[in-house]
Amino acid sequence: MSTKSVMIVDDDVDLHESLKSFLVSEGFDVSSAFDGTEAEELLATCELPGQHLPDVILLDLMMPKMNGWELLSKLKKKSTLSKTHVVLLSAASDPKEIPPHPHVKFLAKPFDLGNLLGAMG
Amino acid sequence: MSKPTPLYLYSDHQKIMRVLLLTGGLAYLIWWFLVELTLPNAFNPLGSRLVVCALFFSSYLASRRFEWARTHVAKLYYMSGWALTLHYFYLFYNNPTDSNWIVGAYITVVALCACINDSEMFIAYIVYVVALSLGICMLDPALLKTVFLSGMLTILAFAYFGMRSRVRLVAKIIAEEQNNEKNRALLEVSEQALRLRNEFISVASHELKTPLTTIKIQTQMAHRSFQKGDPDAFSPERTTKTIELIERQADRLKDLIDSMLDISRITLGKVEMKFIPCNLTTLLEEVVASLTETLKMSGCPVQLTVARDVTIEGDSLRLEQVVVNLLTNAMKYAEGKPIRIILDADERNAVLVVEDEGMGIAPENLERIFEKFERVVSTKNISGFGLGLFVSRYIVEAHQGTISVESEVGKGSRFIVRLPKTRRIL
Numbered sequence: 001m002s003t004k005s006v007m008i009v010d011d012d013v014d015l016h017e018s019l020k021s022f023l024v025s026e027g028f029d030v031s032s033a034f035d036g037t038e039a040e041e042l043l044a045t046c047e048l049p050g051q052h053l054p055d056v057i058l059l060d061l062m063m064p065k066m067n068g069w070e071l072l073s074k075l076k077k078k079s080t081l082s083k084t085h086v087v088l089l090s091a092a093s094d095p096k097e098i099p100p101h102p103h104v105k106f107l108a109k110p111f112d113l114g115n116l117l118g119a120m121g
Numbered sequence: 122m123s124k125p126t127p128l129y130l131y132s133d134h135q136k137i138m139r140v141l142l143l144t145g146g147l148a149y150l151i152w153w154f155l156v157e158l159t160l161p162n163a164f165n166p167l168g169s170r171l172v173v174c175a176l177f178f179s180s181y182l183a184s185r186r187f188e189w190a191r192t193h194v195a196k197l198y199y200m201s202g203w204a205l206t207l208h209y210f211y212l213f214y215n216n217p218t219d220s221n222w223i224v225g226a227y228i229t230v231v232a233l234c235a236c237i238n239d240s241e242m243f244i245a246y247i248v249y250v251v252a253l254s255l256g257i258c259m260l261d262p263a264l265l266k267t268v269f270l271s272g273m274l275t276i277l278a279f280a281y282f283g284m285r286s287r288v289r290l291v292a293k294i295i296a297e298e299q300n301n302e303k304n305r306a307l308l309e310v311s312e313q314a315l316r317l318r319n320e321f322i323s324v325a326s327h328e329l330k331t332p333l334t335t336i337k338i339q340t341q342m343a344h345r346s347f348q349k350g351d352p353d354a355f356s357p358e359r360t361t362k363t364i365e366l367i368e369r370q371a372d373r374l375k376d377l378i379d380s381m382l383d384i385s386r387i388t389l390g391k392v393e394m395k396f397i398p399c400n401l402t403t404l405l406e407e408v409v410a411s412l413t414e415t416l417k418m419s420g421c422p423v424q425l426t427v428a429r430d431v432t433i434e435g436d437s438l439r440l441e442q443v444v445v446n447l448l449t450n451a452m453k454y455a456e457g458k459p460i461r462i463i464l465d466a467d468e469r470n471a472v473l474v475v476e477d478e479g480m481g482i483a484p485e486n487l488e489r490i491f492e493k494f495e496r497v498v499s500t501k502n503i504s505g506f507g508l509g510l511f512v513s514r515y516i517v518e519a520h521q522g523t524i525s526v527e528s529e530v531g532k533g534s535r536f537i538v539r540l541p542k543t544r545r546i547l
Binding site for chain 2: 012017019
């Protein structure tokens with residue numbers, strides 16, 4: 001069985017590190033971005049020949065430069081979402097605001113790690 | 122929204138006209154009542170004229186004082202006016218050369234004028250008076266002088282009462298509009314306050330939940346490792362790292378709660394400050410040193426230029442808060458570009474400048490960033506309560522100083538704090 005790859009997109013360094021350390025301990029292959037722009041650049045390199053997109057993106061909604069909403073709409077336009085799943089992480093947003101999509105899930109902060117793994121499929 | 126201009130409400134020209142018309146009209150009325158009362162051929166002169174005069178004054182008073190009278194009694198007067206007109210028509214039918222009915226008719230019309238505020242009705246009355254005057258002249262040219270005088274005075278009276286009525290109507294509309302405008306402004310202020318409050322709740326919950334999430338992840342990880350019996354999970358290194366991480370989150374939560382309490386204290390006017398000699402140079406160096414790690418993480422190179430031993434009379438803890446707020450903001454918005462901190466002083470003031478080369482602030486936002494819960498960019502992008510500059514301004518002003526900002530979009534911002542070395546006793 002191949003290792004599942006996850007991209008964490010969150011500007012909070014401590015949260016980012018905690019998530020990364022947990023997911024690595026669970027056997028995931030983890031990549032990191034600290035804002036939407038950085039994530040977009042990283043995803044562009046993933047689409048190069050020989051590379052592959054992450055299976056799951058953990059996307060924080062409130063971030064500098066490019067926020068989670070903007071990145072999500074870009075991913076939808078580029079049909080990245082047909083190949084990868086997105087788990088939106090937010091402390092303030094209402095899940096009702098999120099347009100339904102089979103590959104997009106929402107997890108309110110603070111979350112249980114069991115629920116996180118469940119949402120990541 | 123622009124205010125409607127009361128064009129003809131209080132002009133001098135209107136005032137003179139009003140005085141002339143009122144004086145002339147009343148003088149003529151008194152003359153008519155006293156002199157013509159004695160005419161032997163008048164038809165029931167006293168009773169009829171008393172009714173007309175009473176009608177004139179009461180309608181005038183009623184229309185002036187009461188809104189209800191304007192709408193209801195005016196209709197009654199209007200109908201009585203027509204009844205009186207028919208009465209004078211009957212007088213005319215009996216004896217066309219009797220001036221009694223002419224004067225009576227025009228007084229009736231004047232009385233009715235006090236009640237009207239409709240321009241079409243006003244025109245109809247003028248036509249009526251002119252036609253009446255012309256008709257009389259055709260019957261007996263000897264009456265020309267009386268009829269002309271009566272007609273002119275009637276028209277002038279019409280002009281006065283019509284104008285007065287119009288003016289009051291316009292004044293009423295203006296007052297209503299001003300009232301509406303005031304209400305609209307109040308509504309806008311309330312809506313803005315409500316919007317800011319809701320935004321604050323949303324931001325506050327985000328800010329408080331983020332460190333909580335990290336704490337929760339760490340504790341759950343520890344719990345899972347314990348259940349799995351992972352031997353490395355509780356190694357001294359990992360345990361130290363976990364404890365440090367949790368401690369940092371606790372500090373973040375404490376800082377957030379402190380800034381919320383600050384707002385509450387400021388709003389209630391319960392902030393206490395101790396004004397004692399405070400070395401700003403040392404304070405600044407210590408704050409920058411304490412923020413070394415955070416500054417490194419932000420990727421913003423810091424250039425510190427401080428004058429030696431700048432001492433002012435102030436509350437060092439609160440001033441430290443101002444420096445931290447300005448630096449934290451610079452880090453948030455500088456986007457990894459350099460931050461310069463300059464401390465200088467002249468004879469009277471200490472001047473602290475914090476400048477960055479970040480996104481900058483649009484001119485229309487320069488004033489509002491010092492207000493409660495305000496921030497330069499959308500809440501979806503930048504974390505923080507939006508209280509830092511509000512609290513900073515409060516602290517600086519309590520030190521009798523000023524805080525200002527110069528900024529250009531895309532080129533960066535420059536925050537300037539001026540603090541007097543000695544406080545004036547107010």
